[in-house]
Amino acid sequence: MTILNNFNDIQSEIEKTAIHCGRSINDVTLVAVSKMHKTEEILTLISAGQRVFAENRVQEALQKYPPLKERFPDVKLHLIGSLQTNKVKDAVRLFDVIETVDRFELAQKLAEEMKKQNKNIPCFIQVNTGEEPQKGGCAPHETSLLINRCRHLGLNIIGLMCIPPVDDEPSAHFAFLKKLAIQNGLKELSMGMSDDFTLAIQQGATFVRIGTALFGQRSYSN
Numbered sequence: 001m002t003i004l005n006n007f008n009d010i011q012s013e014i015e016k017t018a019i020h021c022g023r024s025i026n027d028v029t030l031v032a033v034s035k036m037h038k039t040e041e042i043l044t045l046i047s048a049g050q051r052v053f054a055e056n057r058v059q060e061a062l063q064k065y066p067p068l069k070e071r072f073p074d075v076k077l078h079l080i081g082s083l084q085t086n087k088v089k090d091a092v093r094l095f096d097v098i099e100t101v102d103r104f105e106l107a108q109k110l111a112e113e114m115k116k117q118n119k120n121i122p123c124f125i126q127v128n129t130g131e132e133p134q135k136g137g138c139a140p141h142e143t144s145l146l147i148n149r150c151r152h153l154g155l156n157i158i159g160l161m162c163i164p165p166v167d168d169e170p171s172a173h174f175a176f177l178k179k180l181a182i183q184n185g186l187k188e189l190s191m192g193m194s195d196d197f198t199l200a201i202q203q204g205a206t207f208v209r210i211g212t213a214l215f216g217q218r219s220y221s222n
């Protein structure tokens, strides 16, 4: 099975990299990005012991994950795509971690809905480290203010997340995100994808989000 081979390879690569830079393997969590992939493929990884998954669209996650979570209650699902305020209710119901809090209006809606559902889901602030206009994430210079406002709302902000610009050297973005996290007293760093997760681990990533290198190419890009 290709997926299982990929899974083993990636796990060893994560371990090797963590150990090589003096980190504990327990400090780095593999987040399996299952967008555009089928339930059977997800089940292959669950059977092999993987428990942390991510989707970028609420709608797609709603179609795939409720039955999986019922069968495997310890499966954790992260939201890694931009969240529209009209999807907040579904998102709070389904996801265990929300990685894409990037504006105060969204934070307010999330805090309100979590109160209603009696939950306090861990969240990341997504930072647009490359300041790309088309990309989600808050501007780097607004990060501290947003974190403080989220804390006032009672949101459980655990760390920062970024997606570096495709043409940039990712390490500089990872190092920058780490600096921002330290400045704001945040421990978790969600950074690194299929092509650059070892670099991200070297720069302190605690969550790496890997899709293609695990599941293979997605049938259409997203």
Ligand SMILES: *Cc1c(COP(=O)(O)O)cnc(C)c1O
Pocket (backbone or CB within 6 Å): 033, 035, 056, 080, 081, 163, 193, 194, 195, 209, 210, 211, 212, 213
């Ligand atoms: C799709 C996606 C990933 C995974 O990307 P791969 O290059 O397939 O590993 C990671 N993070 C986010 C936010 C994504 O949308």
